[in-house]
Amino acid sequence: MMNWDLIFTVTNIYAIVMWIILLLAPRATPIMTGLFYGGVGLLVASYAVLMIPLMAGLVDSGAGAAMDFSSLAGVQQTLSSPGGATIGWIHYLAFDLFVGIWVARNADKYGFARWLQIPVLLLVLMLGPLGLVVYLFLRFTRHNKVADAVIPE
Template identity: 75%
Template sequence: MAWDLIFGITNSFALLMWLILAFAPRSMMILTGLFYGGVGLLAFTYAVIIIPLMTGLINGGGAAADFSTLAGVQQLLSSPGGATVGWIHYLAFDLFVGIWVARNADKYGFARWIQIPILLFVLMLGPLGLILYLLLRFTRHNKVADAVMPE
């Protein structure tokens, strides 16, 4: 399987989706397109690859996946197929979180110039970007429950 090609295409596609999220107007049409056309397509690509990869129908996964040990996960991610599908997993979930952060930040009135660095952290460091946003969001609430519940 052409793992480098799949990696390159999905990586470039995700970067385009992030640029749209950061800089395009956030109309319902654009957000819907990012959600279904961005996250949905990445998730679909993941699903199309992971099932035959894990069952051995396509080459590139190495030995049978063992998610119960660190060694098993390392072995899976050390193969070209495992690394590619793992990266697509990150791309899909990080974009999903980025869309939530952007929509929520708009809802609570955070300016785009504040959002963009946080979105960059979500893109590059996933959970760290989410924590930064949640800490920022905490500054806009009087009650702790309002600051931490994802709406």
């Protein structure tokens, strides 16, 4: 049986360390590369290593039933299990860190001060898409055309 509590705790602490580095460390190429591959890459690899056997039924999620993403009730049951919640959380951690790295690099490119980036990055960490929307609106203030403000570069 998988120790879902341990996996959750370790990945959560690891992601927080990556976010602290993103928020406070210099944005030198080796640091950003390390965050991307060592942060996002490792979280994504963890997700894959856990999700594939879980979906194949080789690992017990603790739900008492097979994973089901075809209905709201199935998703609720899957995510309410220890394995489903842990896997779902790792999914959020990986994607939010990916978006945070993009926001940080893009904000550096467009000259946003770090003191302004930090609250936006914290929004990305805590509220994911809401933080991204706030950054896109902020970025809009630096452009003359809507397309330049919303097309990722």
